[in-house]
Amino acid sequence: MSATREDVGGTPLPPGWAKPAHQPDAFELTTTTFAERAAKTMARPFARGAIANATDHAAALTTARFVGTDHEALREEARKIRAHAIANLPDYLDQWIDQAERKGTIVHYAADESEARRIVAQICTDQQITRVVKSKSMASEEVSLNSALEAVGVDIYETDLGEFVVQAMGDRPGHVIAPILHRTKDEVHELFSAMAGHELPNEAEALTAFAREGLRHAFLTADAGISGGNFLIAETGDVLLVTNEGNGRLTTSLPPIHIALVGIEKVLPRRRDLAVLLPLLTGHGTGQQITTYVSVSAGPRRQGEPDGPEQMHVVLLDAGRSALLGGEFEEALHCIRCGACQNVCPVYRQVGGHAYGWVYGGPIGAVLTPLFRGQEEAGELAQATTLCGACDDVCPVKIPLHDLLLNLRRRSDAEGHVPRHEQVAFALWAQVWSRPLLYRASTAVARGSLRALARNGVVSAKSPLLRRWTAGRDLVVGKRPR
Amino acid sequence: MTDRASFLAAIRSTPRGLDPGLPDRREAPDAPTQLRAGEERPDRLQAEAEAASTIVHRVTAVDVGATVASVLVQADAQRIALTTDLAPFADDVQAALVAAGLTVTEYVEVAPDRARAGALDATVTGCIAAVAATGSVVTSAAGAGRAGALIAPTHICVVRDEQIVGGLHELFDGDALAEAGSLFALQSGPSRSADIEKVLILGVHGPGNVHLIIVAPD
Numbered sequence A: 001m002s003a004t005r006e007d008v009g010g011t012p013l014p015p016g017w018a019k020p021a022h023q024p025d026a027f028e029l030t031t032t033t034f035a036e037r038a039a040k041t042m043a044r045p046f047a048r049g050a051i052a053n054a055t056d057h058a059a060a061l062t063t064a065r066f067v068g069t070d071h072e073a074l075r076e077e078a079r080k081i082r083a084h085a086i087a088n089l090p091d092y093l094d095q096w097i098d099q100a101e102r103k104g105t106i107v108h109y110a111a112d113e114s115e116a117r118r119i120v121a122q123i124c125t126d127q128q129i130t131r132v133v134k135s136k137s138m139a140s141e142e143v144s145l146n147s148a149l150e151a152v153g154v155d156i157y158e159t160d161l162g163e164f165v166v167q168a169m170g171d172r173p174g175h176v177i178a179p180i181l182h183r184t185k186d187e188v189h190e191l192f193s194a195m196a197g198h199e200l201p202n203e204a205e206a207l208t209a210f211a212r213e214g215l216r217h218a219f220l221t222a223d224a225g226i227s228g229g230n231f232l233i234a235e236t237g238d239v240l241l242v243t244n245e246g247n248g249r250l251t252t253s254l255p256p257i258h259i260a261l262v263g264i265e266k267v268l269p270r271r272r273d274l275a276v277l278l279p280l281l282t283g284h285g286t287g288q289q290i291t292t293y294v295s296v297s298a299g300p301r302r303q304g305e306p307d308g309p310e311q312m313h314v315v316l317l318d319a320g321r322s323a324l325l326g327g328e329f330e331e332a333l334h335c336i337r338c339g340a341c342q343n344v345c346p347v348y349r350q351v352g353g354h355a356y357g358w359v360y361g362g363p364i365g366a367v368l369t370p371l372f373r374g375q376e377e378a379g380e381l382a383q384a385t386t387l388c389g390a391c392d393d394v395c396p397v398k399i400p401l402h403d404l405l406l407n408l409r410r411r412s413d414a415e416g417h418v419p420r421h422e423q424v425a426f427a428l429w430a431q432v433w434s435r436p437l438l439y440r441a442s443t444a445v446a447r448g449s450l451r452a453l454a455r456n457g458v459v460s461a462k463s464p465l466l467r468r469w470t471a472g473r474d475l476v477v478g479k480r481p482r
Numbered sequence B: 001m002t003d004r005a006s007f008l009a010a011i012r013s014t015p016r017g018l019d020p021g022l023p024d025r026r027e028a029p030d031a032p033t034q035l036r037a038g039e040e041r042p043d044r045l046q047a048e049a050e051a052a053s054t055i056v057h058r059v060t061a062v063d064v065g066a067t068v069a070s071v072l073v074q075a076d077a078q079r080i081a082l083t084t085d086l087a088p089f090a091d092d093v094q095a096a097l098v099a100a101g102l103t104v105t106e107y108v109e110v111a112p113d114r115a116r117a118g119a120l121d122a123t124v125t126g127c128i129a130a131v132a133a134t135g136s137v138v139t140s141a142a143g144a145g146r147a148g149a150l151i152a153p154t155h156i157c158v159v160r161d162e163q164i165v166g167g168l169h170e171l172f173d174g175d176a177l178a179e180a181g182s183l184f185a186l187q188s189g190p191s192r193s194a195d196i197e198k199v200l201i202l203g204v205h206g207p208g209n210v211h212l213i214i215v216a217p218d
């Protein structure tokens, strides 16, 4: 497969580009505290400003998108669809598997993270895959797929522009939708110039072009494409993928093998449910009318089709999901990973995604991380919120994040993790107080936040999205130690 | 190795959560991705497509070939491929391109060689539908192929008036997707990224130059 590799168009990236000096092999969850991680981001003035700006922008676009429509009815419909799908998860998965297999998809079953890594590594070994293009997948972050594949001799190219930067920097994504929210153009410029071996123009356009050329070469020579999946459609066996750059579809179209790693909770009953979920995923994610590329595929290339992979594998990932079914945290499985709750969270807006120590940041990260990684490792995250409820108001599928966070706190208190929590809350609070600017920002959030934000043209205090938040809920940043 | 039976059994063994029932109302709730009362489909399609940075041309059937040719001349495209879903207009387009001094290939011939497909300057495709309220064209693996509509820096898509549906509900409830093959895709404007300091860049991995030709009934 690699004979004609070097002469196909695009510009090969220099060897070793994906092996930066610093590799994020282990998540920091176990080795550092929330406050320590938060302090790292807060020490970088750019990151703090950029995160706040970008999240303001996203929140404002979301609000604007649904003006003049019955947004609430749409969210309620979406909530019901997700609740129904999750309440009947085994049946819909069964149906999805039947349909997918009928269309030639090879389905694999990963009960936990290590099994997911083993399965994908095995496919790579069996099929002699040595070069992989990858489209952004949070599930693959969850299972640390890249390092497992590198261990069996696979070169991986993250093809989402932001993820490509993250990979080359040895960083971790800072936001579920915008992975390099916390990075400057100068940092990207420095990185790409070093990779290119000469100084590139310090402009987003030129930097993007550099990445495109390198990744184009990778697309044209990869043995396999690995993606996640935004939804699985039970009635048709479809895997749905949305991207704005087009890298998702190229990943699943050009290489001879497509492997998708998808969490089991992504199932929707019918294609028509997309008419409800897609506008919400996009509108709450980026504020667009629709994501530029929405690709829905079932099985490999069929007879008579001009292009497409010869094999399609889907790895269904449980890894802690089924344990939430039927319990008080089941609603966390309704999440469609739009990132909106991060954008409005006063804590996330200060500390960024890395502080949460694992894959997901913001309110949904504070809920999912303790549930997936355990109270012992991550219980403190439930304290990393102000309980202001802004996340409830913005969530497109109406997950009661506020209640889930309270329940988590209660549970971890019952399990006797109190002292560490208090330490964390205090440390967070102290971080904020020790920095005058930050303090002012946090009190703006805590007291007049909506008015302050609205004055900057950010959100309207009358926004239906934030109605409940504006109803006078008490806002507190951190907790004073008792 | 976990197999299907044990994987599903583990999930089935959990208690069952609250089921509000699958909503199945005939009237879908209001969404920005639906046609509004009084709107004409081609007009909304044009407005939404333009909002997503697509360049829209509204023509009658006789002008399709000339429109395609002028876009490709302007884009200075040399390596051009047509996909099979262009069928009703393929001959006209082919003739107009030849008249303009351009050479054309069939995407089905180019596609098996990734390197050749990756070196195309432009593709011209049809579609299986267009969605007015989202400004999207819907392409299929069976027609434009999986990558036919986004492999080259310039993409021209031709849609006939009667192929336009109002919104997403109409698309998924209708039968436009029935013969799509192994993939269908909604594509709405140029490839884009705002990853670097929120600066919007068009044409990242897919085309930056995207044209939609809406063909009015004669």
Ligand code: SF4
Residues within 6 Å of the ligand: A284, A334, A335, A336, A337, A338, A339, A340, A341, A342, A364, A394, A395, A396, A397, A398, A399, A401
């Ligand atoms: S919890 Fe809701 S708002 Fe947050 S990412 Fe998930 S779906 Fe979006």
